[in-house]
Amino acid sequence: MVKRTSFEGDACPIARSLEAIGDWWSLLIIREALFGVRRFGEFQSKLGMAKNILAVRLRALVDHGILATAPASDGSAYQEYVLTPKGRGTFPILVALRQWSEAFDDHPEEIATILVDREKGRPVRKLELRAEDGRLLSPADTTLKPRPAPRRRSA
Amino acid sequence: MVKRTSFEGDACPIARSLEAIGDWWSLLIIREALFGVRRFGEFQSKLGMAKNILAVRLRALVDHGILATAPASDGSAYQEYVLTPKGRGTFPILVALRQWSEAFDDHPEEIATILVDREKGRPVRKLELRAEDGRLLSPADTTLKPRPAPRRRSA
DNA sequence: GGCACATGGTTTTATGATGCAACCACACAA
DNA sequence: TTGTGTGGTTGCATCATAAAACCATGTGCC
Incomplete structure (x- = not known):
């Protein structure tokens, strides 16, 4: 197997978050979503990415509970992609990336x-x-x- | 060209930082470096990654000014990889990723x-x-x- | 010096991921 | 019903990644 080295079971929380949002496009999709972008075509035109991988990424983000599909909003029968609380929780990550660029970019x-x-x-x-x-x-x-063991009731 | 969509000239600072550290391994290498890892073999064994891509990543991180090669330290004539200030500046990013996992991981x-x-x-x-x-x-x-125009002397 | 072995890589080859373009399904309008 | 726009999926070419084999240099020991 050459499978792209999943970190799903890794104990390091950094690896775990990279598992969900560690690829090239996911964070940029989330960035657009934080600015209010909701529609497939809107993501596609703003990010200039191929539609097939956008579709794959959106599905993966929905599977990870970062985005959710909402049935409509402007009347049209299409669906929208909206951030969940977990998705909005990435805001500090994006801010940290931004500030790092601002401080150290060449x-x-x-x-x-x-x-x-x-x-x-x-x-x-x-x-x-x-x-x-x-x-x-x-x-x-x-x-x-090491993380303290979770307190169990019958302990 | 299918080249992996470089964000090098992008105006968004998030895209720019992803250009440098937005791949699967770079942040994990930096994480280890923050814990004091310096040697090739040490990165390789701790991260369990293939040596060829570790070599490619280390070179890329050096090119981006995140790591620097130091001639020695423990006497042996091999080289080491140490974080630059720019590299240490990623610390808030790693903390943000960690805290996001802690808060939202399933x-x-x-x-x-x-x-x-x-x-x-x-x-x-x-x-x-x-x-x-x-x-x-x-x-x-x-x-x-929009970023304010940089003040020029002759303006 | 000469030999074994460890370190630090590079090369080779197979496979998965990405990118582009073409195609398709559905909704809506005339 | 034909046309158009949105929201995708499918094929195919190319790139990146992974694993293993190989290699070059340094290091320890005699």
């Missing part, structure tokens, strides 16, 4: 847009990782621990 | 590790997006604006 002048807070129109803050008590954490300030 | 009990603050050993806070003035922002509270 040609930042080619980046066309900035993410702003809608109310004030001002750029958002950078995402930062903090400890429970509020201290700012760098990668070196963190470590991994 | 089988969270299979996740083996939790990210804790090294000093206290307590779980870290969730990443959150805030406005300049500190307000917590949801996706709907944000919007995109």
Whole structure:
């Protein structure tokens, strides 16, 4: 088997999320969905991707519970693809990717847009990782621990 | 051409970052590197991936300025792969992926590790997006604006 | 120096994924 | 009923990936 190395059973949460959204198109589809895109043709024209893989990706995202198909909305009998809460939960991932580009891209002048807070129109803050008590954490300030066993009733 | 649809010239910063780290293995390699892995064989055995694509990925990450090759460190004349600042800058992306899995995975009990603050050993806070003035922002509270033209000296 | 072995890859070959174009099914309108 | 637009599926060519074999260099030991 040469199957593209599934991470489905992997214990690492990063690998698990990549299993769902780790391919070239899925995150871009989610990005468009966060901007309100819902229709097949709209995804296809905005992303400029082949229709067959768009169909495959949309199905996979629906299977993963990231998108859901809604029967209609504008009257036409076609279906739409809307984000589930799980899908909207990817927002920090997209923001992190965006901020990484903004901070480290070799040609930042080619980046066309900035993410702003809608109310004030001002750029958002950078995402930062903090400890429970509020201290700012760098990668070196963190470590991994085994997950505590889930408490069972009859234990 | 069927070439895998490069996003190199794309104006969207998310697409640009996916161009560099949007494939199956790169983020996992970076994850290992953040844990201190430096040697080819160490990446290969920990990730269980084919050596040829590991070689291709490492080269690509070096080309993108995410890893750098260091001449040695433990005496042996082999080379090592160490993260650059740009590489360490992906940390929030990995944390966001991890937290997304923790929050939405269908089988969270299979996740083996939790990210804790090294000093206290307590779980870290969730990443959150805030406005300049500190307000917590949801996706709907944000919007995109065209990037302001860079100020030139002779303008 | 010479030999075995480990490290760090490259080459070969098979298969899965991607991209494009063509085709098809259905809804809606004239 | 013919036409048009949306929303896909199917075929085929090409690319990327994976596994295993191979190879080059370094390292340890005598």
